[in-house]
Amino acid sequence: MNFESFLKKAMIYLLIIVIIVFAFKLVINMRKVNKMESELNNLQQQVQKEIERNEELKEEIERVKSHDYIEKVARDELGLVKPGEILFIPVEEENEEVEE
Numbered sequence: 001m002n003f004e005s006f007l008k009k010a011m012i013y014l015l016i017i018v019i020i021v022f023a024f025k026l027v028i029n030m031r032k033v034n035k036m037e038s039e040l041n042n043l044q045q046q047v048q049k050e051i052e053r054n055e056e057l058k059e060e061i062e063r064v065k066s067h068d069y070i071e072k073v074a075r076d077e078l079g080l081v082k083p084g085e086i087l088f089i090p091v092e093e094e095n096e097e098v099e100e
Contacts, residue, residue: 063069074080081087 079087
């Protein structure tokens with residue numbers, strides 16, 4: 001075997017090794033990209049859910065700021081009445097059992 005033949009075989013082996021290394025790195029990087037894309041999709045879904053939740057909370061804030069809501073809470077929870085109104089509180093009768 002002469003030196004040129006040895007050099008050609010060595011170059012071919014070296015080229016094969018380089019191609020294998022690059023292919024291996026490519027596969028690893030593709031897996032990383034796929035994982036990152038999956039994480040990105042999950043985060044985008046979470047962001048969308050939080051945007052929707054934020055909109056719901058904004059609507060709730062506007063609802064509780066309304067005069068009707070404030071009046072309802074004042075009447076139902078605090079027992080307040082408007083001037084001139086009379087508050088009636090129903091009284092439940094207690095059934096007492098007679099011991100015989």
